[in-house]
Amino acid sequence: MNKPKVYLCNKRGKYYARVLFKADGKRVEKVVPLRTSIESEAHLRKDMVKECAPSIASGNSYSFPWMNDDGKVKSIKFTIKDAVELYQKYREHLVKKSTFKRNEASLNRLLDVLGNKHSIENITNNDIEKFKKFYSNKHKPGGINVNLRAIRTFLNWLLEEKHITERIKVKMIDVGKPLPKYISESEFKQIMKLDWLSPFYKDAFEFYITTGCRKSEPFLGRIDGNWLIVDTDKSKTKIVRQIRLNERQIYILKEMKKKHDEHIAHGMHSYTHIDRYNKEFTLALKSINSNDTRTLHCLRHTFAVMRYLETRDIYLVRTEMGHTSVSMTELYAHFDIRRLSEDFPSLESQQSSKIISFVGTDSVGTNGLNYKSPYDKVG
Numbered sequence: 178m179n180k181p182k183v184y185l186c187n188k189r190g191k192y193y194a195r196v197l198f199k200a201d202g203k204r205v206e207k208v209v210p211l212r213t214s215i216e217s218e219a220h221l222r223k224d225m226v227k228e229c230a231p232s233i234a235s236g237n238s239y240s241f242p243w244m245n246d247d248g249k250v251k252s253i254k255f256t257i258k259d260a261v262e263l264y265q266k267y268r269e270h271l272v273k274k275s276t277f278k279r280n281e282a283s284l285n286r287l288l289d290v291l292g293n294k295h296s297i298e299n300i301t302n303n304d305i306e307k308f309k310k311f312y313s314n315k316h317k318p319g320g321i322n323v324n325l326r327a328i329r330t331f332l333n334w335l336l337e338e339k340h341i342t343e344r345i346k347v348k349m350i351d352v353g354k355p356l357p358k359y360i361s362e363s364e365f366k367q368i369m370k371l372d373w374l375s376p377f378y379k380d381a382f383e384f385y386i387t388t389g390c391r392k393s394e395p396f397l398g399r400i401d402g403n404w405l406i407v408d409t410d411k412s413k414t415k416i417v418r419q420i421r422l423n424e425r426q427i428y429i430l431k432e433m434k435k436k437h438d439e440h441i442a443h444g445m446h447s448y449t450h451i452d453r454y455n456k457e458f459t460l461a462l463k464s465i466n467s468n469d470t471r472t473l474h475c476l477r478h479t480f481a482v483m484r485y486l487e488t489r490d491i492y493l494v495r496t497e498m499g500h501t502s503v504s505m506t507e508l509y510a511h512f513d514i515r516r517l518s519e520d521f522p523s524l525e526s527q528q529s530s531k532i533i534s535f536v537g538t539d540s541v542g543t544n545g546l547n548y549k550s551p552y553d554k555v556g
Contacts, residue, residue: 181230185223192219194226195339198234207233208339212243225250257300258293260340261285264331273448283327286312297340300332305347318350325349356511357478358471360386361520365479367465368458377432378457382476384429385454388420389480389498392473393451395430396437405430418499481509486517486524 181198192211199205211222222243229239229250238255242248253259261284269277290308291300305328312321329347336344360368365386369379384395388405391413398407398418407418422430440450455473462469477498484494495506518524 181234183223183227183230185219190214192216192222194223196226196230196233198230200234205234205342206339209233209239209241210244210338254294255297255340256293257291257295257297258288260297260335261288261331264334267334273452274446275448275452279323280327280330283324284331286324287328287331297335300341300345302345305345309350318352322349322352354508357481357508358475359479359482359520360471360475362523363520364462364465368461371461371464373464374457374461377436378454378461380429381433381454382458382461382473384426384433385473385476386479388422388426389477389484390420391477392455394418394420395433396447396451400427400430403427412499414499414501416499416501420497420499478509481506482512482517483521483524485509485512486514486521 181196184195184197186193186195192213194209194211196207196209197204209226211219211226213219213222222241225241226233226239229237232252233239238253240251240253242250245251265277265281265284268280272280287308290311291304295304305325308328309321309325312324316324325347326349332341332345332347335341365382368374368382371379384390385392390405394407395405397411398405398420400406400422403422405418405420405422407420409415409417412418437447437450441447458473458476459469459471462471481494481498484497485491488494491506491510492503494509495503498506500506
């Protein structure tokens with residue numbers, strides 16, 4: 178092993194010390210976060226890392242004064258528990274609270290299998306297979322895959338931050354491709370007749386089912402004439418999303434954005450307002466079927482199957498859904514047309530000029546009509 182070299186680097190405004198050396202004929206790099214954006218301070222901290230570089234190259238890990246409460250250099254073994262805590266601290270303010278909790282649960286399950294003291298440098302593909310085998314008789318394949326996706330993101334972060342040197346492949350369990358869940362015409366009519374459901378949410382559900390929007394897109398996008406535009410930096414696919422709106426849809430969208438802005442103005446988080454639409458929709462579904470597990474996202478699936486039933490044009494549906502590949506959209510073509518016709522009898526006429534004909538208003542259509550809001554004072 179040759180003498181290690183230490184370099185200073187800046188990433189996203191923060192400084193890091195790169196420790197470079199060779200081990201077993203391979204070039205190895207370990208990155209130590211200096212946790213400062215001040216260059217002069219970063220140089221001082223880099224010198225402290227340099228003193229420990231030979232030991233780091235030998236496989237040891239250190240906690241430096243800026244990393245602990247003791248203010249001292251301490252030799253440590255970087256365990257998987259340490260890595261999970263560091264990762265969660267990094268992610269805490271970058272993702273929604275619900276996502277953070279979901280990831281936390283998945284990573285805790287990984288700790289249960291491997292143990293808190295398992296060295297992060299010793300994680301292998303066999304450990305992932307061990308995880309899958311451990312939960313094979315405890316969770317359904319789909320549930321295991323939810324955990325595996327969180328673990329894969331965690332491992333990719335470790336590689337990006339140079340805590341591990343090789344990518345660990347996380348292979349999902351093959352569960353096939355189940356057909357998307359949608360809301361039938363009769364079910365949607367039942368929801369729209371619920372006395373306890375506010376007109377505001379009824380109209381919001383109408384907006385989702387007639388546009389195919391993802392849950393966050395109405396609030397991430399901007400209105401440009403008769404279009405809702407979700408720019409590339411806010412689009413899930415990183416491709417601009419363009420959604421044609423009629424007059425009624427524009428009115429509902431403005432009301433939704435108004436409620437969202439008021440929520441933010443009161444010091445609340447954006448995601449708590451957006452999640453409320455899903456909570457209201459799941460409550461509405463359970464009120465007509467107590468065992469229902471479908472979510473607001475099923476309105477997007479409903480839009481897709483209806484548009485396919487109307488047009489039989491999978492490429493048009495792909496464009497309207499904002500999919501990057503037609504293979505994603507082809508799943509909707511696997512439904513039996515006869516079944517879709519039974520579930521959406523109002524669409525049997527195959528009139529592609531109508532987006533939807535059963536939402537309970539005369540103002541739905543490509544041209545739109547003047548519309549007076551029934552919920553001017555709805556909270």
